[in-house]
Amino acid sequence: MTATTNHADTPAFTETMTMIEAIRDALTLEMARDERVVVLGEDVGVLGGVFRATDGLQQRFGERRVIDTPLAEGVIIGAAVGLAVSGLIPVPELQFLGFGHQAFHQIGQQVARFRFRSQGRHPMPITIRSPFGGGVRTPELHSDAFEAMYTNTPGLKVVTPADAYDAKGMLLAAIRDPDPVLFLEPLRGYRLVSGEVPTGDYMVPLGRSNVVREGDDVTLIAYSAAVQMCMKAAGVLSSEHGVSAHVLDLRSLVPLDVEGLVAAVERTGRVVIVHEAPLTSGFGAELAATIQREAFYSLQVPIERVTAPDTPYPLGGTEDFYVPQISDVVRGVLTAMER
Amino acid sequence: MLAQFVPDGTAPSPIQYLAADGALAEGVTPSMSDDEVRAGLRLMMLTRAFDTKAMSLQRQGRFGTFSQVTGQEASIVGSASALDPRIDWVVPQYRELPALLRQGLPLSSFMLYFMGNLAGSRIPDNVNILPIQISLAAQIPQAVGLAWGLQLQQTGGVVIVYFGDGASSEGDFHEACNLAGVLKAPVVFMLSNNGWAISTPRHKQSAATSLAARAPGYGFPGVVVDGNDLLAVHAVTSEAVARARAGEGPTLIESVTYRMGPHNTADDPTRYVVASELDAWKPLDPIARVQRHLTARGLWSDDQCQVVEAELSAEIEEALVVARAAPPPSASQLFDHVYADAPATMLRQRAARLGVTA
Structure with a gap:
């Protein structure tokens, strides 16, 4: 992983961490640094989270700052609004983004626009952490990639780290950000993705994309778990098809790094956007619209989108037909190359 | 086997201090001083006068859609008067004008909000109220979070949250x-049961005989109070506030009152409210009840009433002048305070919308 990832500013002292370890490291560091930070959610305390992202936090910081809540997503987020008004910095966890619908009324109408509705009096320095995306055979209704619901929600930032280094640096940036941030963690990347992570304090700014592989023939644009898939597809494209792929990890959807996006498109003139969400109104549509507006004359062929179909997320046995696979990315690239 | 927890079909009689004729019930001691009662009456009368004025302005197209308090003044004033505005918070829905005023909100600010001016969304920093909530019930989790935050930081503050049946x-x-x-x-939790959710009557809202009866299911007490009785609402709320402040937890108060007007200025209640029901509530008016009580004790008179009404009318006009002097809405406001x-x-x-360079 680290070999292909460009983190030029990595400090000297590092450890190899999985993504979940990097997230836990960021939470631990920030809770120790700022006593206003509180973590709340289902099973985040004694259990340490169903994926162990909050493992050990309650033992270290106590039950007043790491709170196991009743099973009710709406009140987890709604209460976070009130906690923020009181002067605290809540980091609520939605156990799976699939259950975000149960809290969407509090996220969309309240968290995202409380600053606006109070005309600046009540900022919402809330970071909502949630795993999303498929590929790990979860039970039904857990794994949907609903990020576009949230990117169409003004007032909210939506970020999507793809590796351990970014997960820690972006989580620290998110918690310190005065605006509310939906921090989306790739479910299947939690333990799959590991890399060198600085042991100390650092931030990866929200809203800057990252070129994770340089190439000249085609530009793959992805975020979260799809970045890893694009990297693997790029390997196949290089070894089996002689195609040199440039891979851009967006890292953040809102704010969107338009300059980084345009530069990546101009590099090759051929674009394949990859995401796990369904095609229609997926974030790829926003990317395609932005690219045609900002980089129209550098496009040599129409933009390809490799996504899930416009169908409901299926049960596990059918999952690999639904979530884009490496072979789907390769096929999308070859389509773009053959035009 | 199915008889462990059963609805018994009865609802408790609402706690009452003042009868409709203003007489104080035997054996009760009001929690409000005479000065506090007079201050409460004045605030209720201000609210009623504002309702009339705002309705008139709305019909002239000079005020937006809003909901009158008429009939529910004692419920709101009695409960809000139990708070210490310096440390306690009010989390409103949208029909609690006098609670907001008691916490310190300028009337002109409230007017601006309902005139559609975003300046009215800015509550002064030292006034402990959350923004008016239009998405019903969304304020209740927020109030709990706020109360929790105050508890964690040991401020001694209490939160009262308003909502309806x-x-x-x-x-x-x-x-x-x-x-x-x-x-x-x-x-x-201050549940104003005013009989209606727009056109849906209370009995179609829930099969529970009493909405306050839900409280034990959450592990805390519930109480039903006569919402048109200033003294009873204040007494009950004071006890609930004291309980909360002492760390004993929440209370659900069902304040039984009646919406004497429309749901809001866009509503036509003649399509669903039965006139006889409305008529039955008219003698129970919360303002007249306090006036009768004070008059009987020699603390109120028609002359005083006229003086106060003139003062309130002037107060409302002054606030209107302040509100009208506020800068008009502008396109740039769309982008302020979003992030x-x-x-x-x-x-x-x-930049594109305003025709300037980014």
């Missing part, structure tokens, strides 16, 4: 009560 059907109500019970959060650190894409949209 309709909003108590929302999931947010249940989720919030449930969490508050677990946390023993210092919060008072502390706005995405470049939004800033470009701002």
Whole structure:
């Protein structure tokens, strides 16, 4: 992983961490640094989270700052609004983004626009952490990639780290950000993705994309778990098809790094956007619209989108037909190359 | 086997201090001083006068859609008067004008909000109220979170959250009560049961004989109070506030009152309210009740009433002057206070909309 990832500013002292370890490291560091930070959610305390992202936090910081809540997503987020008004910095966890619908009324109408509705009096320095995306055979209704619901929600930032280094640096940036941030963690990347992570304090700014592989023939644009898939597809494209792929990890959807996006498109003139969400109104549509507006004359062929179909997320046995696979990315690239 | 927890079909009589004729019930000691009662009466009368004025302005197209308090003044004033505005918070729905005023909100600010001016959304920093909530029941989890935050930081503050019989059907109500019970959060749930959720009557809202009876299910007490009785509402709320402040947790108060007007200025209640029911509530008017009580004790008179009404009318006119002097809405306001650190894409949209360079 680290070999292909460009983190030029990595400090000297590092450890190899999985993504979940990097997230836990960021939470631990920030809770120790700022006593206003509180973590709340289902099973985040004694259990340490169903994926162990909050493992050990309650033992270290106590039950007043790491709170196991009743099973009710709406009140987890709604209460976070009130906690923020009181002067605290809540980091609520939605156990799976699939259950975000149960809290969407509090996220969309309240968290995202409380600053606006109070005309600046009540900022919402809330970071909502949630795993999303498929590929790990979860039970039904857990794994949907609903990020576009949230990117169409003004007032909210939506970020999507793809590796351990970014997960820690972006989580620290998110918690310190005065605006509310939906921090989306790739479910299947939690333990799959590991890399060198600085042991100390650092931030990866929200809203800057990252070129994770340089190439000249085609530009793959992805975020979260799809970045890893694009990297693997790029390997196949290089070894089996002689195609040199440039891979851009967006890292953040809102704010969107338009300059980084345009530069990546101009590099090759051929674009394949990859995401796990369904095609229609997926974030790829926003990317395609932005690219045609900002980089129209550098496009040599129409933009390809490799996504899930416009169908409901299926049960596990059918999952690999639904979530884009490496072979789907390769096929999308070859389509773009053959035009 | 199915008889462990059963509805018994009875609802408790609402706690009452003042009878409709203003007579104080035997054996009760009011929790309000005479000065506090007079201050409460004045605030109720201000609210009633504002309702009339605002309705007139709305019909002239000079005020937006809003909901009158008429009939529910004692419920709101009696409960809000039990708070210490310096440390306690009011989390409103949208029909609690006098609670907001008592916390310190300028009337002109409230007017601006309902005139559609975003300046009215800015509550002064030292006034402990959350923004008016239009998405019903969404304020209840927020109130619990706020109370929890005050508890964690040991401020001694208490939160009162207002909502209606309709909003108590929302999931947010249940989720919030449930969490508050677990946390023993210092919060008072003030359920204004005014008989209606727009056109849906109370009996279609819930099969529960009493909405307050839900409280034990969340592990805290509930109480039903005569919402048209200033003294009873104040006494009950004071006890709930004291309980919360002492760390004993939340209370659910069902304040039984009646919406004497429309749901809001866009509503036509003649399509669904039975006139006889409305007529039955008229003699129970909360303002007249306090006036009768004070008059009988030699603390109020028609002359005093006229003086106060003239003062209130002038107060409302003054606030209107202040509100009308506020800068008019502008396109740039769309982009203010959306983010502390706005995405470049939004800033470009701002520049395009305003015709300036980003």
